[in-house]
Structures are given as structure tokens and as C-alpha cells.
Amino acid sequence: MDATELQAISDTLMRIVTPDMTPKQLIKAARKEHPNASKRDIARAAFFSIIANADQDHGKAKNLQAFAIAERTQNGAE
Template sequence: MSALQAIAKTVAALAAPNLKPKELIAAVRKQHPDASKKEISRGAFLAMIQAADGDPDRARRVHEMALASRGDHAEDDPASQATPIPAPKRKKGKL
């Protein structure tokens, strides 16, 4: 079993009603301490795909968590932590 499949299995097992995405991520990290948010998000999408036919409610909860964590990978990517370069200032006057 690949690491992604193991994470997906853990996400599917832990997904519950009223469980916030951050709480689910923390619970998954207890079992997979080296997993990044990006890996957990991918595992959640895999779990959702695998559970879609058998348990629509669980698939919906996993999908919500995956969407909520999808754009929240800044702490996992060192390049995204760099200070952005400001745009040059435009001079007022004629165009």
C-alpha cells in the first residue's frame, strides 16, 4: 500500500460529521506525522473518490475537508514563504 493510499484510508476512517478540516488534518497527522497538508489533501480526494459509491455522506464530509485544505499549503512549500516583490509604482499624469 502506498503512503497516499494509507493516508486516504486514515482520512476515510476519521471523517465524521461536524469535524472541522483542521481537526481532521491534526488527527491524520497523529497517525502519519510526516505527511504534509498537500499529501493529506490528496489522500482526502482519493478517499472521497473511493467512498463516493458506498457512502455519499462520508464522501461529502471528506470532500469538504479536501476543498478546505486545498489552497492551504503555504507552510509546506518553502518557495511560497518568500517575500513577494512589490509591483513598480506608476507615475501620475498622462498615459
């Protein structure tokens, strides 16, 4: 995944994430706009989004952090 794609997925995540979204719902919503993105790509974009946007929207950054950590932990156990 190149930097442009990472930024595009990150922007999508910031736009669509809500406090009540489950990781599965977030992945499904992100894949509507980025059908070729893997779960790993989406998790990486979530971490990128946290770093890039934490000072602008703390609530969304916190939701993405929970998602990214859950995905990273889940992928590490597989």
C-alpha cells in the same frame, strides 16, 4: 508520496472523518497516524478517498470533499 502512503492516509481519513470535524481537527487526527504527512498530502489523500469511496459512504465522501476543497482553496491563496 507514493501510492501506498496515499492509500494508507486515505484509509485513515475514511475511518476518522465525522460530520462535525473542522479541517484543523481532521489534519491533527490524520497526523497522529501519519506524522510525516503534509497538509497537501492529506488533502490529496482526501480527494483520492472521495473518488475511491463515494459510492460506499456518501456522507464521509461529502465531508472529505468539503475538507479537500477548503485546503486546496486555502493553499492557492497563500
